Amino acid sequence: MISSKKALGLLFDRPKEPIFKEKGDEGVIFEVPKSFVAERFNDVAFEVQNRFGDNTSPRVSVAQGGRMPNYDQFTKGLDRDAPFSLWVPRHSKIAGKLVELFMSQRSVDDLLSVAAYLRDRINPQLFNYALSVATLHRKDTKGIDIPTFVETFPDKFMDPRVIQQAREDATIVPQGSRRPIVIPTDYTASNLDPEHRLWYFREDVGINLHHWHWHLVYPFDGQRELVDKDRRGEIFYYMHQQVMARYNAERLSNNMAAVDRWTDFRGPIREGYFPKLDTLVANRSWPARPDGTTPSSLVRNADDLRLDIGELERARDRLLQAVNNGFANTSRNQRVPLDEVNGINILGNMVESSILSPNREFYGNLHNSMHNVVAYAHDPDHRHLENFGVIGDSTTAMRDPFFYRVHATIDDLFQAHKTRLTPYTAQQLTFPGITITGFQAQQTQGRANVLNTFWQQSDINMSRGLDFVPRGDVFARFTHLQHVPFTMTISVTNNSNAMRQGMVRIFMAPRNGFNGRPMAFNEQRLMMMETDKFIAQLRPGQNTINRRSTESAVTIPYEQTFRNLDINRPAVGSQREAEYNICGCGWPNHMLIPKGLPNGMLFDLFVMISNYEEDQVNQDLVGQCTDAAPYCGIRDRQYPDRKAMGYPFDRVARSGVNNLNNFLTPNMGTREISIVFNNRVTQRT
Amino acid sequence: MISSKKALGLLFDRPKEPIFKEKGDEGVIFEVPKSFVAERFNDVAFEVQNRFGDNTSPRVSVAQGGRMPNYDQFTKGLDRDAPFSLWVPRHSKIAGKLVELFMSQRSVDDLLSVAAYLRDRINPQLFNYALSVATLHRKDTKGIDIPTFVETFPDKFMDPRVIQQAREDATIVPQGSRRPIVIPTDYTASNLDPEHRLWYFREDVGINLHHWHWHLVYPFDGQRELVDKDRRGEIFYYMHQQVMARYNAERLSNNMAAVDRWTDFRGPIREGYFPKLDTLVANRSWPARPDGTTPSSLVRNADDLRLDIGELERARDRLLQAVNNGFANTSRNQRVPLDEVNGINILGNMVESSILSPNREFYGNLHNSMHNVVAYAHDPDHRHLENFGVIGDSTTAMRDPFFYRVHATIDDLFQAHKTRLTPYTAQQLTFPGITITGFQAQQTQGRANVLNTFWQQSDINMSRGLDFVPRGDVFARFTHLQHVPFTMTISVTNNSNAMRQGMVRIFMAPRNGFNGRPMAFNEQRLMMMETDKFIAQLRPGQNTINRRSTESAVTIPYEQTFRNLDINRPAVGSQREAEYNICGCGWPNHMLIPKGLPNGMLFDLFVMISNYEEDQVNQDLVGQCTDAAPYCGIRDRQYPDRKAMGYPFDRVARSGVNNLNNFLTPNMGTREISIVFNNRVTQRT
Secondary structure: OOOHHHHHHHOOOOOOOOOOOOEOOOOEEEEOOHHHOOHHHOOOHHHHHOOOOOOOOOEEEOOOOOOOOOHHHHOOOOOOOOOOOOOOHHHHHHHHHHHHHHHHOOOHHHHHHHHHHHHOOOOHHHHHHHHHHHHHHOOOOOOOOOOOHHHHOHHHOOOHHHHHHHHHHHHHOOHHHOOOEEOOOOOOOOOOOHHHHHHHHHOOHHHHHHHHHHHHHOOOOOOHHHHOOOOHHHHHHHHHHHHHHHHHHHHHHOOOOOOOOOOOOOOOEOOOEOOOOEEOOOOEEOOOEOOOEOOOOEEEHHHOEEEOHHHHHHHHHHHHHHHHHOEEEOOOOOEEEOOOOOHHHHHHHHHHOOOOOOOHHHHOOHHHHHHHHHHOOOOOOOOOOOOOOHHHOOOOHHHOHHHHHHHHHHHHHHHHHHHHOOOOOHHHHOOOOEEEEEEEEEEOOOOOOEEEEEEEEEEEEOHHHOOOOOOOOOEEEEEEEEEOOEEEEEEEEEOOOOOEEEEEEEEEEEOEOOOOOEOOHHHHHHHOEEEEEEEEEEOOEEEEEEEEHHHOOOEEOHHHHOOOOOOOOOOOOOHHHHOOOHHHOOEEHHHOOOOOEOOOEEEEEEEEEEEHHHHOOOOOOOOOOOOOHHHHOOOOOOOOOOOOOOOOOOOOOOOOOOOHHHHOOOOEEEEEEEEEEEEEEEEOO | OOOHHHHHHHOOOOOOOOOOOOEOOOOEEEEOOHHHOOHHHOOOHHHHHOOOOOOOOOEEEOOOOOOOOOHHHHOOOOOOOOOOOOOOHHHHHHHHHHHHHHHOOOOHHHHHHHHHHHHOOOOHHHHHHHHHHHHHHOOOOOOOOOOOHHHHOHHHOOOHHHHHHHHHHHHHOOHHHOOOEEOOOOOOOOOOOHHHHHHHHHOOHHHHHHHHHHHHHOOOOOOHHHHOOOOHHHHHHHHHHHHHHHHHHHHHHOOOOOOOOOOOOOOOEOOOEOOOOEEOOOOEEOOOEOOOEOOOOEEEHHHOEEEOHHHHHHHHHHHHHHHHHOEEEOOOOOEEEOOOOOHHHHHHHHHHOOOOOOOHHHHOOHHHHHHHHHHOOOOOOOOOOOOOOHHHOOOOHHHOHHHHHHHHHHHHHHHHHHHHOOOOOHHHHOOOOEEEEEEEEEEOOOOOOEEEEEEEEEEEEOHHHOOOOOOOOOEEEEEEEEEOOEEEEEEEEEOOOOOEEEEEEEEEEEOEOOOOOEOOHHHHHHHOEEEEEEEEEEOOEEEEEEEEHHHOOOEEOHHHHOOOOOOOOOOOOOHHHHOOOHHHOOEEHHHOOOOOEOOOEEEEEEEEEEEHHHHOOOOOOOOOOOOOHHHHOOOOOOOOOOOOOOOOOOOOOOOOOOOHHHHOOOOEEEEEEEEEEEEEEEEOO
């Protein structure tokens, strides 16, 4: 007999195989009441159940806790074989209810019971989403194995040819002889498509996993206690702003122009995208969008979606009006100031929008609606019975070049607000007594301040996602950007006579803008990528801080992004184990720095040490997973930095500051580094 | 040991499973030389081979005949996992060479050897095509089991959800408990798409099989002896003309306007189509075409396709010029008259075009190019690495509403020629001494001259097409139009004093045109659907001819369209068995008559008896499969009717004839019938 907690984790395994088929590598047999077997298996379940497992198979007995829910009622409008997206209003409502049901179960046993009952009856992706959110947020489900999404739904991340090849290998090739199946690097487009140069960013498995995970942690709808997290509106702004900064740096690394905002909601969309992905749950491929598709108003009753292009225009204009006014209006016509402290957070909730928006009816639903209008541009009135394109699902949206045009527009709104704020004064920025005297970035080998990038191939085990094929490991090998690890060494003088705690903030941005010339501060600040943030103890006198790139606070290591549940697991019962799952949110470390150029590309590396006493949030972080907090926050805790996210680059420059050098106060430093791209492929060892 | 002939048929089984995996329901093991195992299985073949079969498995030993071909060389440009189409010039060249290779083998053993060697190395659909053509045309391969295409490539005919469900059932559900999987009737579009009303015609499995089979019998390129069949240009015209007549009758049955010709090759294509089909070989879905996609010139080097829109315009204009001139010019500037006897045949070869065209360079490649321009409209320069849409492959082309707009334009060219010909005189049309005194169409029950249509569900066994899943029958159940069988009874007086042989020609056309009014002859003649043609012996005096609708010469019965190789087989060694395969070409009998309307739709039923002595072609047809000859011809024989195809409706009316009644000579008759559509679904019993 295995524990209910472990069994709960196994419910994620092979989402389309029925409950009575053995689960996991050990072939666990679920003994469930007859009534748990989905109707379509009634004829065969008994006969079939006896075919699987034997006396030595581990078992779990699932009892019927209470009355089972009337799933039909509340999942109406989302078929089992339909694609699921939180951005479809109907799906979002259903997901909210299901999360609530899972959250309300009194014990892990009850949760296991109701989840096992529902598993084969409802949409597998809805099931995965709701059970993931519930296990992330319940107190009693910490440490449950949630396999990473790419393992259970590999179809959302890779060429279906790889999955088919995996099926064939699992059938034909004995386990010892199987070789990893290589996901081709150029399968979605050719170089004739200028946007294709960024395939390695848009189609990176780690980046897409990060985005999926982020939206798992920050639902915008549903129970208020799950939505109302500390500064969730601000983190929506900041995480996406950073994505844009990073994407634009990649564009510079590929001699491309900056992302063009989406301003004409009625004209044709220049950038086509053919994702070449299947959705195994739906047995449909993801719809493509040919170049020049013109979006239209949506009338899709099946998705509860009626949306005029005019609504996008109105939402944008009203949000901008609120920004320009410096306040939003509630539905009762009360003013909510968009001030320095809370403005960006409120605005983030208004733009996305989440249920925390002060007036969702008036300010609309700009972010989700933009995604939806583009996602359905190929079939706006559902006449062709087509589903949303990849931009309509957080798991796949970042693959589409148009995602970045949407978010350029959204970021523009946020920046309109930020531009209104009083610039930080030199005094505000200074940390009295603390002076940075020098710093450098250094790889183990090579010249200081020269960083190298290259291609790397890594493997993902697909076995948990291959429904209805024999068990056993089958690996997909994907190619991603990687960089040589480096160490930052920072020299700091503490002229006070006491120990000081400093918050070290590290950013980098391209030196030259899209016109090839050095950027002014107000241009460059928008391209500043946060690469690390940490606390340093500063003794009086000289200090040397060493910090490895692998320790970066914004990223999570490869093993955490693609966590294989069977290896690299934290020790059972450890604090770290308890937090294992939420740690899946985080920018992948292999994408910490941009690609650069073969002959080197200049970046300004920036370090600032602020006074931790002013930044500190008093809270207990023992045992919390604080990885990747700058983009992801910390579970059940406040954002661990009282400064505005993106500080000190979140506001325009004070008077007299034209460029980064002018901006510096003694507790800051900047230096030129070069990122050299090496066009070679290595294997992860 | 099984015979080489039987083994050859088994090579069609489960196209992606390697040669060393057991084949067919009996699990036949192919013992092949080590060198036959494709490179990618080298590591595992030995180990794997021993896993399949046991001592009781039937076996076939395949020896290495001669030197194996350098497949790499001649299949270059067509990857194993690429979709294949004869309309892609590069594919067509490769297919031609492979057919030639198969045709040139000196014995069935040699053919088996080279086919078994190539099977796992080349594109599975290319393999299927070339081996099908070769076994159809070789003298020594008559009677070989070629499974019907829908069995081996079910993905080209049905919703991938059905195939996925079949995979699941084959894995989970014991064979006795499996239920047929229903192919939904409304999965490609909704009623919001006006074209969707014709799903049952465009997506009919039998119609698409017919079209695939027709193009198998009539290649347009390759060895001259395979292409140069009797009147192949004319039958290209006629078969497609009849499709148009039938399609327009269905449009009238659905209160739709006539098919609109495609005249502006540069404007947007109104009709979108989302096929919702996968191609299992390529692991790609078939690309969709959203409404309003604008076609562009093609620059697709990978497909050997550079094609300006201007070429379509030039080809159309030059063809029309040839028609208007009454002659074509050869490349040496010699005139080839487009006369009454050969004109339509030459023009057919020019339009398609086949290698028989008198000047392919000058008159271009109108038909294939039209298909290609539309098939690639979503990715004309291959930047998105997309393949052709369904209209680019003869197996799937008829699903696309735009197929009919292409062929309306093509038929227009043919009719421009036909319109120039001298109308048949009453004397030419008369059969002296023969008078039709009456006729009727009668179902077993019900009123005379009222025919009933309804929906029927039939099953197809998919087991041969389900690669890499356990064996055993899995049925897909599809819904198609059907009609109650009826008998034609024709009363004929023979006033001569001798026996006469008559060619009975039966047509029908809607009474009223698209404006709701009775059609003039020259409008109605284009909508005349041939429903039967047969020889009748006419004794002096009164004769009564009875002919059942199931005997129709233009159609083949259900069992022949979907021939299950294991049941309904002709007796071994019989003549009929020898011709079993070519008999797959033919309009499906279930689509013999149009759908009609719930309250009845008026049609003019037309019967003509011409003098068989004038129509007769002297040739030995003993043992030949003459089924469906009007649309498909007869293998290795002349077209069995000396009259122009479509006679007597292939020319405009003689002076003074305004409507069908005026047109009649005594050996003809016409009467009003009604087709009543009953919106009920029955099961084939």
